[in-house]
Amino acid sequence: MIEGINFLFGEIYRILFVLIPVLVSVAMIVWFDRRVWGLVQKRKGPNVVGPFGLFQTLADALKYFFKEIIIPSSANKTIFILAPIITMTLALVAWAVIPMSENFVLADINVGILYLFAISSLGVYGIIMGGWASNSKYPFLGAIRSAAQMVSYEVSIGIIIINVLLCVGSLNLKDIVMAQQNLWFVVPLFPMFVIFFISALAETNRPPFDLPEAEAELVAGYQTEYSGMMYAMFWLGEYANILLMCALGSILFLGGWLPPIDIFPFNLLPSPIWMVLKILFLFFLFAIIKAIVPRYRYDQLMRLGWKIFLPFSLIYVVLTASFLMYFDLLPKAGAL
Numbered sequence: 001m002i003e004g005i006n007f008l009f010g011e012i013y014r015i016l017f018v019l020i021p022v023l024v025s026v027a028m029i030v031w032f033d034r035r036v037w038g039l040v041q042k043r044k045g046p047n048v049v050g051p052f053g054l055f056q057t058l059a060d061a062l063k064y065f066f067k068e069i070i071i072p073s074s075a076n077k078t079i080f081i082l083a084p085i086i087t088m089t090l091a092l093v094a095w096a097v098i099p100m101s102e103n104f105v106l107a108d109i110n111v112g113i114l115y116l117f118a119i120s121s122l123g124v125y126g127i128i129m130g131g132w133a134s135n136s137k138y139p140f141l142g143a144i145r146s147a148a149q150m151v152s153y154e155v156s157i158g159i160i161i162i163n164v165l166l167c168v169g170s171l172n173l174k175d176i177v178m179a180q181q182n183l184w185f186v187v188p189l190f191p192m193f194v195i196f197f198i199s200a201l202a203e204t205n206r207p208p209f210d211l212p213e214a215e216a217e218l219v220a221g222y223q224t225e226y227s228g229m230m231y232a233m234f235w236l237g238e239y240a241n242i243l244l245m246c247a248l249g250s251i252l253f254l255g256g257w258l259p260p261i262d263i264f265p266f267n268l269l270p271s272p273i274w275m276v277l278k279i280l281f282l283f284f285l286f287a288i289i290k291a292i293v294p295r296y297r298y299d300q301l302m303r304l305g306w307k308i309f310l311p312f313s314l315i316y317v318v319l320t321a322s323f324l325m326y327f328d329l330l331p332k333a334g335a336l
Helices: 002-040 056-066 075-098 113-132 136-170 173-178 190-203 228-253 271-292 298-326
Strands: none
Touching: 002 056, 002 075, 002 228, 002 271, 056 228, 075 113, 075 228, 113 136, 113 173, 113 228, 136 173, 136 190, 136 228, 136 298, 173 228, 190 228, 190 271, 190 298, 228 271
């Protein structure tokens, strides 16, 4: 009995050890996001609340906490409340399999990449539920857009991941990182890295693909009827998903926690620091694109996904497999 209780508390401690840094990181990247926008637009960005405006996100969170939650009288109240909870929960549980170093991962499962792909695919349900339960035309249109957009770009992301798996021969995220000890996959698979990055923008509804919540057309899309902490949970889930995609991009293409060169002084930094730096680099690209690229039309978005990314990704899978077979580079069973 005592051993069971100790095991339970140990697991809770490990979970909190992962979730709390993620939640803190979300607050910090919102500040970082705004500072990058300010830099691009030649203004200061957050600079009043706290040193360098670092507490601005905390002030916003407190504002959301004390704002009244309004549920439309015609809404399906149960689903309306569940939608942001599901969105935030799915965004957080995906971090269970993300390795920050060789020994620092909450759940080191053999099918980690499939787990991540499944969780990211389920994320669309929270948005669809929120848009439908609001019983309003603008949220419903935003939810329909989101379903089509996320499903379309998940197809491309799945095929891109196949290229990496062909080079590794394992679905384990730690194995994928260790396979890049000599050469990061961003070099041989650079076109796939570019398509993955653009698809990640669409998957997380980031500009220029923020069409499910296009304020010029749909007021605020699927979030129109939400307020207070329920709106903040959507917002938290969105940024946690963005960080997750940055972490996945780092693992698949940038060597995860591995330093660029395993020599002095690069090998002085702890492994988790390299992982964090790579995540921040990819998020910086996310922020820059939001600041400088105009929004796509919806037909342009669908054409890009189905007529350009999908065929090109399929062709690249064939080329990758052919190259590996011709030069006898396919990973052997049990090599990792």
